[in-house]
Amino acid sequence: MLWLWNTLILLASVVVMEGVAALSHKYIMHGWGWGWHLSHHEPHDGKFELNDLYAVVFMFMAIALIYIGVNGYWPLQWIGAGVTLYGVLYFMVHDGLVHQRWPFRYIPRKGYLKRLYMAHRMHHAVRGREGCVSFGFLYAPPLHKLQAALRQRHKSVNADAATITPPQDATSGRVKRE
Numbered sequence: 015m016l017w018l019w020n021t022l023i024l025l026a027s028v029v030v031m032e033g034v035a036a037l038s039h040k041y042i043m044h045g046w047g048w049g050w051h052l053s054h055h056e057p058h059d060g061k062f063e064l065n066d067l068y069a070v071v072f073m074f075m076a077i078a079l080i081y082i083g084v085n086g087y088w089p090l091q092w093i094g095a096g097v098t099l100y101g102v103l104y105f106m107v108h109d110g111l112v113h114q115r116w117p118f119r120y121i122p123r124k125g126y127l128k129r130l131y132m133a134h135r136m137h138h139a140v141r142g143r144e145g146c147v148s149f150g151f152l153y154a155p156p157l158h159k160l161q162a163a164l165r166q167r168h169k170s171v172n173a174d175a176a177t178i179t180p181p182q183d184a185t186s187g188r189v190k191r192e
C-alpha cells in the first residue's frame with residue numbers, strides 16, 4: 015500500500031504547490047520580490063530573465079526534499095517529486111503555452127487550457143506591480159470575474175486621473191463664467 019500513499023502525497027503536493035505559487039506570486043513576487051519579477055512584466059525576448067531565478071529557487075527546494083527523503087526521511091522525497099512535477103506543469107503552461115518560450119506555437123482555443131491562457135494574458139494586461147489579477151498558474155478564476163476586476167480597476171484609475179487633470183468641460187465652464 016506504500017505506493018498508494020506515495021502517489022497520493024505526490025498529487026497532494028502538486029495541489030498545495032499551486033497555492034504556494036499563487037500566494038508567492040501575489041505577495042512576494044509582486045511585493046518585496048518585485049526586483050526579480052519585474053523582468054517578466056517588462057517586454058522580454060524569451061531568453062533568460064531575472065524572474066527565472068524563482069524557478070531555480072524552487073528547483074533547489076525540490077532537490078533538497080528528495081535528497082533528505084531518500085536518506086531516511088520518508089515521505090519528503092515524494093513531496094519533492096510533487097514540487098518537481100508542479101515545476102514541469104508550470105513550465106508547460108506558463109513559459110510554453112502563454113509566453114511561447116518553446117519552439118512551437120499552440121494557442122488553446124477552447125476549454126480549460128484556454129481559460130488558463132487567457133487568465134495569464136490578463137495578469138499581464140496591467141502594467142506594473144499593482145492591481146494585477148489572476149496569480150495562479152494551473153488554476154484560474156472564471157474569465158468574466160477577471161474581466162470585471164480589470165474593468166473595476168480601469169474605472170478607479172480613470173477616477174484618479176480625473177482628480178489630477180480637470181476634465182475638458184470643467185475648463186470650458188470656467189471660460190464661460192469669465
Ligand SMILES: [Zn+2]
Binds near residue numbers: 039043044051055146
Ligand atoms: Zn506577475
Ligand SMILES: [Zn+2]
Binds near residue numbers: 054108112113134138
Ligand atoms: Zn507570465
